[in-house]
Amino acid sequence: MDVQLSFSSENLLGDVQITGSKSESNRLLILQALFPQISISNLSNSDDTRVLEKALRSREGEIDVHHAGTAMRFLTAYFASKEGREVVLTGSDRMQERPIKVLVHALRQLGADITYLKKEGFPPLKVVGKKLSLNEVTVEANISSQYISALMLIAPSLPGGLVINLDGKVTSEPYIQMSLKLLEICGIKGKYEENQITIEAANDLPPVEVNVESDWSSASYFYSMAALSREAKISLSSFREFSYQGDRAVAGIYRQLGVETEFEEGRIILRKVPFKKPRSFELDLADSPDLAQTIAVTCFGLGLRCDLTGLHTLRIKETDRLQALKNELTKLGGKVEITADSFHLQASEGIKSGTKIETYNDHRMALAFAALSVKTPMEIADAEVVSKSFPGFWEDLEKLGFSVKNRC
Known part of the structure; x- marks a missing residue:
C-alpha cells in the first residue's frame, strides 16, 4: 500500500502519544x-x-x-x-x-x-x-x-x-x-x-x-515536521528530560534548526522559533545514527547544505541507508555524495513534485520522508513498513491535520 500525503494548514498543532522506546x-x-x-x-x-x-x-x-x-x-x-x-x-x-x-x-x-x-x-x-x-x-x-x-x-x-x-x-x-x-x-x-x-x-x-520512556527516535519525525513548517506547537508524551536514549540528542540538534523543546509534566512541547539558517549543517552521528535520515531530509527541505559523518552502521541496516537516501533525495532534486561512512548534501533550491519515495523495506525511510509533505504533497511507497517501529504513525499525522490517502 502506498500513501499520498499533503498538508494545507499554516500551523502544525496537536498532541501525539508515542509508545515506549x-x-x-x-x-x-x-x-x-x-x-x-x-x-x-x-x-x-x-x-x-x-x-x-x-x-x-x-x-x-x-x-x-x-x-x-x-x-x-x-x-x-x-x-x-x-x-x-x-x-x-x-x-x-x-x-x-x-x-x-x-x-x-x-x-x-x-x-x-x-x-x-x-x-x-x-x-x-x-x-x-x-x-x-x-x-x-x-x-x-x-x-x-x-x-x-x-x-x-x-x-x-x-x-x-x-x-x-x-x-x-x-x-x-x-x-x-x-x-x-x-x-x-x-x-x-x-x-x-x-x-x-x-x-x-x-x-x-x-x-x-x-x-519504559517513550521513543525519542519516533519523536524525531515530529521535530522534522516542526522545522519544516511555518508555525508549530506539537505536544508529545511521555518523555523524561533525563533520558537513557541516545536519540535524546535530537532536541539539541533541532534547536539549531529552529525547534525549541519544552519539558512539561512528562511530555515535551515542540515549538517553531525564529532562527538564523547556518551556511552548512555538520554533525558526527556516530552515537545516534538512527537520526541520520531524518536530519538529512530536514536539511534538504530547508535548503541547507548538510554533512553527516559517523554513519558506518547505516550500510548494514534494513537497507543500505546511505545509498537509499542518495537515491530518493536525488529524485527530489537533491545533489548528494556518500562515502562508506558519511553523507554530503548540497544546498538545494526546491523540491521536485510528483515523485514517489521508495522505502526499501526500511521504516525510517518512510517516516523520515513523510515530513516533507509539510512543504509539498508526497507519495510514500509500501507505507505499512512504518509498523516496524511506529504502527500508528499515519493515524497520528491525520490527527495533526495531514491528508493521508491510501493507494493500493
Missing part, C-alpha cells in the same frame, strides 16, 4: 525472560518488539524474526545461554545479508554452540543452548553496539557474571550506557570503565516494575 523495550524483554520478577509498563507496540516478545514465548524449533535485527542479535545470545534449548533463528532475505559474525565469535569464546546454516557470518543460525561457564570475552566494538548489549543482557544470568573487553573504538556508545542503566534499574550491578564492561551475576533480584 523500542530499544528500552527489547532490552527489558530479554531481562524479563531471564528474571521473571521484572515487570514492564508502556512497552513499545512496534513490530520489532512484538516479534521479540513472541519469540521469547515460543517453543518452536524455528523462529523467524523477519526484519528485526535487534531481535536476531539479542535472541542469539539469549538462546545460546539457555541450557537444553535448541532453535534455528532465521529472518527475511535482507536479514540473511546482515552480519552477525562478531557476536557469534564472542559467544563461542564463552563456549556457545552456534552453527551457520547457509553463509558463514550471517543468519540463519542453529543455536544449541549450553551452560556458559566462562566469564570473560573480547568483542569488536566498532561494528554494532547491539552485539555488546546482547552480551550484557545475558551476563547477569551467567554463573560468574561477565567481563566484556571492547576491542577498538566503540560505536553507538549511548546504547551501551542504556543497557547498563536498565540493568541497574533492575537491581543488577555493573560498571563500564575505559574499554571494559563488568556485569555481576544476579542470583536473587527483588521484584521491580520498569516504566
Whole structure:
C-alpha cells in the first residue's frame, strides 16, 4: 500500500502519544525472560518488539524474526545461554545479508554452540543452548553496539557474571550506557570503565516494575515536521528530560534548526522559533545514527547544505541507508555524495513534485520522508513498513491535520 500525503494548514498543532522506546523495550524483554520478577509498563507496540516478545514465548524449533535485527542479535545470545534449548533463528532475505559474525565469535569464546546454516557470518543460525561457564570475552566494538548489549543482557544470568573487553573504538556508545542503566534499574550491578564492561551475576533480584520512556527516535519525525513548517506547537508524551536514549540528542540538534523543546509534566512541547539558517549543517552521528535520515531530509527541505559523518552502521541496516537516501533525495532534486561512512548534501533550491519515495523495506525511510509533505504533497511507497517501529504513525499525522490517502 502506498500513501499520498499533503498538508494545507499554516500551523502544525496537536498532541501525539508515542509508545515506549523500542530499544528500552527489547532490552527489558530479554531481562524479563531471564528474571521473571521484572515487570514492564508502556512497552513499545512496534513490530520489532512484538516479534521479540513472541519469540521469547515460543517453543518452536524455528523462529523467524523477519526484519528485526535487534531481535536476531539479542535472541542469539539469549538462546545460546539457555541450557537444553535448541532453535534455528532465521529472518527475511535482507536479514540473511546482515552480519552477525562478531557476536557469534564472542559467544563461542564463552563456549556457545552456534552453527551457520547457509553463509558463514550471517543468519540463519542453529543455536544449541549450553551452560556458559566462562566469564570473560573480547568483542569488536566498532561494528554494532547491539552485539555488546546482547552480551550484557545475558551476563547477569551467567554463573560468574561477565567481563566484556571492547576491542577498538566503540560505536553507538549511548546504547551501551542504556543497557547498563536498565540493568541497574533492575537491581543488577555493573560498571563500564575505559574499554571494559563488568556485569555481576544476579542470583536473587527483588521484584521491580520498569516504566519504559517513550521513543525519542519516533519523536524525531515530529521535530522534522516542526522545522519544516511555518508555525508549530506539537505536544508529545511521555518523555523524561533525563533520558537513557541516545536519540535524546535530537532536541539539541533541532534547536539549531529552529525547534525549541519544552519539558512539561512528562511530555515535551515542540515549538517553531525564529532562527538564523547556518551556511552548512555538520554533525558526527556516530552515537545516534538512527537520526541520520531524518536530519538529512530536514536539511534538504530547508535548503541547507548538510554533512553527516559517523554513519558506518547505516550500510548494514534494513537497507543500505546511505545509498537509499542518495537515491530518493536525488529524485527530489537533491545533489548528494556518500562515502562508506558519511553523507554530503548540497544546498538545494526546491523540491521536485510528483515523485514517489521508495522505502526499501526500511521504516525510517518512510517516516523520515513523510515530513516533507509539510512543504509539498508526497507519495510514500509500501507505507505499512512504518509498523516496524511506529504502527500508528499515519493515524497520528491525520490527527495533526495531514491528508493521508491510501493507494493500493
